[in-house]
Amino acid sequence: MNCSVQENLGFEIAELPADSGGDTTTPKADCDRISSNKSTDGLILVVDDESSVRTTIKAILKKAGYLVNTAEDFRSAVELIEKNDYGVVIADIILPDASGIDVLKYVRGVNEETQLITITGDPNIDTAADAVRAGAYDYITKPIRRDIFLAVIKKAAEKAKLLRDRKELEAQNLLYQKHLEKLVEQRTEQLKASELKYRTLFEYANDSIFLLDCPSGKIVDANQQAVLMTDLKWNKLSGRPFWFLDTTSHPTELKKFCKETINKGHCHLDDVHLKIKGNKVIRADLSAKVVELGDQKQVQVLVRDVTEKKMLEEKQREMEIDLVQEQKLASIGMMASGIAHNLNTPLMGIMGLSQLMIMKLGECEEIKSIIEQANKISTIAKNLMFKSRSEAEKMVVAVDINRLLREELKFLESNLDFKHNVEKDYQLHDPLPPIQAVYSDFSQSLTNIVRNALDAMYNSSTKRLTVRTHLEGDSVLIDIIDTGCGIPKKNISQLFSPFFTTKPIRGDETEGEPTGTGLGLSSAYKLLSPYGVKFDIDSKIGKGTTFTVKIPTAQATAKNKDRIEEAGIIG
Ligand SMILES: Nc1ncnc2c1ncn2[C@@H]1O[C@H](COP(=O)(O)OP(=O)(O)O)[C@@H](O)[C@H]1O
Ligand SMILES: [Mg+2]
Incomplete structure (x- = not known):
C-alpha cells in the first residue's frame, strides 16, 4: 500500500528516533519487549504490508508513550494476537493474505476489549461502514494526520482500558458475590444447626414450655411435653389464650399471672390448678418471663407438673395425722377402759354393801335404788370397756347402727350446750340389719358429722338436731x-x-365459737369409702343442712368378709 506522507497533514519522518526506522521488510513481526500475556492497554499492534507505514506509525506511537508491535500480514498478526493482549490494533484494510476486517473479527474472537482501527487509502463509504459494522472503533483515511491519529488512538486506548477495568471489576464482583454466597450458605447451615439444637432442647425438655404472644397472651408455640401434659393436640392449643387452662374455682388466676409477667418481666406461681382435656385438673408450679425474640416480645412460661408430688406429700401428711389420731385414740381408749375397770371394784363394794344392808334391815326402796343406779354405772362401764377395746383392736364386729348412734349421742351430751340448748329429735328405725364393720370407723365418722351439725347451729336461734335412720x-x-x-x-x-x-383454728376463735381442722369429713370419707358408703348433702343457706349417709349393707359385709373370718366373728 502506498502511504502519502504530507508534511503539514501527516507523519513527520524527522521525528522518528534513530533505532525505529529500520522496519522495512523483515522481520514480518516486530515487537516491543513486554512480558507476554500481560494485559497492556497501552500495547498497540500495527498491521500493514507497507514497511514505511509500519515504521512511521510505530515511531509516532512510541513517542507518544505507547508500546508498539507491528506485523506485515494477517498470519503474523494472528500469531501476535494469540500471544499478547492488545489495547488497540491498527490494521490496513487491505493486506496481502486477508483484509483488515478479518483481523478485526479475529481480534474480537480473542479479546472483546481490544479496539480496532482500520486504515484505508480508499475512503469509500462501504469499506468504512463494513469496518464499523464489524465492530471497528474507528477508521482513519490516508493520508493520516498525526494529531487526529493520536487523538483517535488515545480515545481507543482509553476505551480499551475502560472496558478492561470494567471486566476486571465484573470479575471481582463475581468473585465477591460467590464468596458472599458461600458465606451466606455457611451461615445458613450454622443457623440451621443452632436452630436444631435449640429446637431439640425446647422439644425434649422435661417441663412443659409455652410461648405466648405479648400482650395478647395467645399461645404461639408449645413443646411436646406441653402437648402431652394438656392431652390436647397442637391445633387445640394454638392461638388460645394461656388462661383457657384456668379452672372454674380459680377463673382468673392465670390471666392475672400473665398480666403480672408482662408488667414485671417475670413471675412465679406455685401449686396452681390447671384444667386440661376432659376437665381434668392437674397441679403445677409456673415460672414465666418476657423474652425478646428478634424485634418481638413474647412470654415464655415453664410449667412443672407437681400433681403426683403434691398428692404424695398430702398422703404422707394424712398418714402422719392418722398416726397421731390413732395414738391419741388408743391412749384415750386405754385410759377409759382403765377407769371403767377400776370403777368395778368400788361398784362391787357398793352393791355388796347394799345387799348386806337389805339383809340386815329388810327390803328398803332407797337401798334398791342404790343397787339400780350402781347397776347402771356398771353397764356404762362395760360399754365403755367394749367401745375402747373394739376401737383399739380394730375388730370387725356386727354393728347395730341405731345402738351406735344412741351411744355416740349420749357421749356428746358431755357438752352442756348440746345437752341443754339443742332440741333433739331421734327417729331410729328398729330393727336395722347389722353391718359388719370396725366399730370405730362408723362411730368416729358419724360423730364428726353430728359435731359439724352442732357447730353449724352455733349462731342459730332455733337449734334442732334430727337424727333419722331407715x-x-x-x-x-x-x-x-x-x-x-x-x-x-x-x-x-x-x-x-x-x-x-x-x-377458725384453735386459738383464733371468739369465746365459745367452734374451731376446725378441716379433717372431720375427709377422715369420714376415708374411713367409710371402703364400705361403699355414699354421702349426700342437701343444704339451704340460713335454713340448715341434711347430711345423708348411705350404707349398702351387703357390700359392706362383702368388703369385710376376710377380716370378719380372721376375727372369727360371723355376722
Ligand atoms: N352441717 C353443716 N353445716 C354447715 N357447714 C358444714 C356442715 N358440715 C360441714 N360443714 C362445712 O364443712 C367444713 C369441713 O368440715 P370438717 O371436715 O368436719 O372440718 P371442720 O369441722 O374442722 O371445719 C366445715 O368447716 C364447714 O364449713
Ligand atoms: Mg368437723
Whole structure:
C-alpha cells in the first residue's frame, strides 16, 4: 500500500528516533519487549504490508508513550494476537493474505476489549461502514494526520482500558458475590444447626414450655411435653389464650399471672390448678418471663407438673395425722377402759354393801335404788370397756347402727350446750340389719358429722338436731339434719378435701365459737369409702343442712368378709 506522507497533514519522518526506522521488510513481526500475556492497554499492534507505514506509525506511537508491535500480514498478526493482549490494533484494510476486517473479527474472537482501527487509502463509504459494522472503533483515511491519529488512538486506548477495568471489576464482583454466597450458605447451615439444637432442647425438655404472644397472651408455640401434659393436640392449643387452662374455682388466676409477667418481666406461681382435656385438673408450679425474640416480645412460661408430688406429700401428711389420731385414740381408749375397770371394784363394794344392808334391815326402796343406779354405772362401764377395746383392736364386729348412734349421742351430751340448748329429735328405725364393720370407723365418722351439725347451729336461734335412720332396699340410710347456717354451693365440692374448713383454728376463735381442722369429713370419707358408703348433702343457706349417709349393707359385709373370718366373728 502506498502511504502519502504530507508534511503539514501527516507523519513527520524527522521525528522518528534513530533505532525505529529500520522496519522495512523483515522481520514480518516486530515487537516491543513486554512480558507476554500481560494485559497492556497501552500495547498497540500495527498491521500493514507497507514497511514505511509500519515504521512511521510505530515511531509516532512510541513517542507518544505507547508500546508498539507491528506485523506485515494477517498470519503474523494472528500469531501476535494469540500471544499478547492488545489495547488497540491498527490494521490496513487491505493486506496481502486477508483484509483488515478479518483481523478485526479475529481480534474480537480473542479479546472483546481490544479496539480496532482500520486504515484505508480508499475512503469509500462501504469499506468504512463494513469496518464499523464489524465492530471497528474507528477508521482513519490516508493520508493520516498525526494529531487526529493520536487523538483517535488515545480515545481507543482509553476505551480499551475502560472496558478492561470494567471486566476486571465484573470479575471481582463475581468473585465477591460467590464468596458472599458461600458465606451466606455457611451461615445458613450454622443457623440451621443452632436452630436444631435449640429446637431439640425446647422439644425434649422435661417441663412443659409455652410461648405466648405479648400482650395478647395467645399461645404461639408449645413443646411436646406441653402437648402431652394438656392431652390436647397442637391445633387445640394454638392461638388460645394461656388462661383457657384456668379452672372454674380459680377463673382468673392465670390471666392475672400473665398480666403480672408482662408488667414485671417475670413471675412465679406455685401449686396452681390447671384444667386440661376432659376437665381434668392437674397441679403445677409456673415460672414465666418476657423474652425478646428478634424485634418481638413474647412470654415464655415453664410449667412443672407437681400433681403426683403434691398428692404424695398430702398422703404422707394424712398418714402422719392418722398416726397421731390413732395414738391419741388408743391412749384415750386405754385410759377409759382403765377407769371403767377400776370403777368395778368400788361398784362391787357398793352393791355388796347394799345387799348386806337389805339383809340386815329388810327390803328398803332407797337401798334398791342404790343397787339400780350402781347397776347402771356398771353397764356404762362395760360399754365403755367394749367401745375402747373394739376401737383399739380394730375388730370387725356386727354393728347395730341405731345402738351406735344412741351411744355416740349420749357421749356428746358431755357438752352442756348440746345437752341443754339443742332440741333433739331421734327417729331410729328398729330393727336395722347389722353391718359388719370396725366399730370405730362408723362411730368416729358419724360423730364428726353430728359435731359439724352442732357447730353449724352455733349462731342459730332455733337449734334442732334430727337424727333419722331407715332402710332403703339393702341400704341403711342415716339422715343428720340441723337448723344451722347451711353450706354455700361453691364449698360443697371441697367439703371432703383434707384441711378444708370455714371455721377458725384453735386459738383464733371468739369465746365459745367452734374451731376446725378441716379433717372431720375427709377422715369420714376415708374411713367409710371402703364400705361403699355414699354421702349426700342437701343444704339451704340460713335454713340448715341434711347430711345423708348411705350404707349398702351387703357390700359392706362383702368388703369385710376376710377380716370378719380372721376375727372369727360371723355376722
Ligand atoms: N352441717 C353443716 N353445716 C354447715 N357447714 C358444714 C356442715 N358440715 C360441714 N360443714 C362445712 O364443712 C367444713 C369441713 O368440715 P370438717 O371436715 O368436719 O372440718 P371442720 O369441722 O374442722 O371445719 C366445715 O368447716 C364447714 O364449713
Ligand atoms: Mg368437723
